[in-house]
Amino acid sequence: MRDDGAMDDLSAGGPSITVRHEPVQARAAHRVEALLDAAAAVVVEHGIEHLTTALVAERAGASIGTVYRYFPDRVAVLVALAERNLERMRLALERVLGAEHASWEEALEAIVAAMVETFREVPSFRSLRTGEGLDLGPQNREPVAPLFVADIAGYLGARWGVQVADGEHEHIELAIGGLDALVTYAFLHDPDGDPRYLTMGREIAREQLAPLFAGAGA
Structure with missing residues (x-):
């Protein structure tokens, strides 16, 4: 209808x-x-x-x-807009992961910067993001987190030689989830992003990713 x-x-x-x-x-x-x-x-x-x-x-x-x-209907509009937001975030991440970084910590800083820029520059991103919170009723929409987990896991292997075992993907999932939640909250009332929550997001992501590099020499 x-x-x-x-x-x-x-x-x-x-x-x-x-x-x-x-x-x-x-x-x-x-x-x-x-x-x-x-x-x-x-x-x-x-x-x-x-x-x-x-x-x-x-x-x-x-x-x-x-x-x-x-x-x-309006739901189809919102889903399409969320999908476009998702594409723009993934492209921003792809640009970051395609660049040269001296360390994985530097790469993490660039990832956070790309997320912040997306929140600031892409209209509707602050309120809609990639559509995780959309109520689609009986319809189903695939979760987006596994896409980013796969992107990061592939990057860690290709750039740093870190092979992520099956049980270790949770580290990436928690790093991305914690970072995403805190960046989102940082923009809840601050159009530029509250730096306190951005800093906390970086720290959580770094804490979760560090074990993957233990003994990897990266």
Whole structure:
């Protein structure tokens, strides 16, 4: 069921003469990005609970029919926005892990800096993040933590020669979970991130990762 009961305006969905030579997939991707940008602005201004497809359409300067062409309801909008946030965080992490660092502690500092930058620069990230707190009702969404655990484990092996045994993945999970929770809390009331909680997040992550490097010579 559509969340605002608005009628589709299908007349706005026809191909524009001015962009008829643009590939359909590229044009659709551009429209989706514009709608998600609008959704992010609505979330920032009104909060997740007040987001509707009508507000997204209004903010994007599009018809409600255009919104419904890509998103069946408000939950689908929020999930797509959360997935985009997840992609941006993973890309930020990928850039950090692809750079040269003199030590794993230096790499950890860069990871924290990338997280902080994402919270500061990506609209809606402070309130929505990667969608872990979304109530999707009967729908299921895969947890995102294992993705980051796998990313870090792969990095430790490739860069530092640290082979993470099955029972040791918990160290990475706790490092990421503790860091994520404290960075999130740091931005709860401070748009720049409360440095006390950022420092605590670093310390917890360092404490959990250190045993993996014991005897590894990294």
